[in-house]
Amino acid sequence: MLNSRVAERRDILRALGEVFRAHGYEGASLTLITEATGLGKGSLYHLFPGGKQQMAEEVLADIDGWFEQNIYVPLRSAEDPARAIAAMIAGVDRYFASGDRICLVGLVALGVARDHFAGAVDSYFARWHQALVALLRKSGLTNAQAQRRSEDALLTIQGALVLARARNDSKIFRRALSDLTTRLLTPAEK
Amino acid sequence: MLNSRVAERRDILRALGEVFRAHGYEGASLTLITEATGLGKGSLYHLFPGGKQQMAEEVLADIDGWFEQNIYVPLRSAEDPARAIAAMIAGVDRYFASGDRICLVGLVALGVARDHFAGAVDSYFARWHQALVALLRKSGLTNAQAQRRSEDALLTIQGALVLARARNDSKIFRRALSDLTTRLLTPAEK
DNA sequence: GTCTATAAAGCGATAGAC
DNA sequence: GTCTATCGCTTTATAGAC
Secondary structure (H helix, E strand, O other), rough: HHHEEEEHHHOOOOHHHHHHHHHHHHHEEEEEEEEHHOOHHHHHHHHOOOOOHHHHHHHHHHHHHHHHHHHHHHHHOOOOHHHHHHHHHHHHHHHHHOOOOOOHHHHHHHHHHHOOOOOHHHHHHHHHHHHHHHHHHHHOOOHHHHHHHHHHHHHHHHHHHHHHOOOOOOOHHHHHHHHHHHHHHOOOOO | OHHHHHHHHHHHHHHHHHHHHHHHHHHHHHHHHHHOOOOOOOHHHHHOHHHHHHHHHHHHHHHHHHHHHHHHHHHOOOOOOOHHHHHHHHHHHHHHHHHOOHHHHHHHHHHHEEEEEHHHHHHHHHHHHHHHHHHHHOOOHHHHHHHHHHHHHHHHHHHHHHHHHHHHOOOHHHHHHHHHHHHOOOHOOO
């Protein structure tokens, strides 16, 4: 029963996440949230006394948890770099629905809301970056090379999501992920 | 006197652009716009009878015009690809204040406002892409190579802006532009 | 724990004086 | 051409019945 409550809350957070994704933090009105979750304002403020700010915080924490579990942990504990990178790319492709779903953390980062969630936004990318650096070092790259290549990976994913949506062409995202895989697997030069 | 009116309007559009950049389309309230421009609501609606929608349309058109003149035209008319690429990177670095200023077109693309400005958003990137493709073909790349490399350039710039702001580190943007220059100048393989 | 009703503030937009 | 006052609506948030 405790588990069902947790599961329920997570379902609500997932629904909330899609509203924030579609309308942004300021655009996600309580009316839209009410429709998406099926919960009245009374219920919402009972579950999230901190209002919209708390909702967004928990949504970001939920997303963070998903990436921690499905991307960062496998990256850190991997033994075979090539397989780990392929798994990361596959996970990213799945999460972002091959370019049809944008990154809420990236969207928040670009808006004013970023100042309210700066810690969560930075941590999401910082931990991803560090996990990827650790993996790439195992594949023989120097620290500087691994740092730069990991940064390139994160930025490529974000840019591909922006451009795919701007041009309404998810093939852009798929091509970018494919090329990124190749770049990440290329042995270090020099 | 006609010129001064045009110049004045452009100054207003530049101020409007910064408000939209900082707060997004939905977040840019008329109160904020009033403060940023120094114009009352009456004046604003006299200048822009179409309201906020018209303001955003003209801001996007102004940005588009800036890129057309300062980036796309030089790209199309260039004779020396290496110099043209260096000039484009320099222009991009200047426009985005080395990563301290985000791309309004990219921000709009990620939000709901995208549907209202889909044409302008797509055109901005499509024309940039085409101008870059034409230039890269002059440097000996096949059409497919030029297409892919141009796409990579656009997406890298957008991603670098997102990541630099997310991590509050404009060095990320500068590094990305530097690496991008190298990639664009690398001779075609095979 | 969920609802309806409502408060208080802010929104985009308009009217009309000057 | 710019201002103030105001309209009608929506916003976040709260109160209180059930």
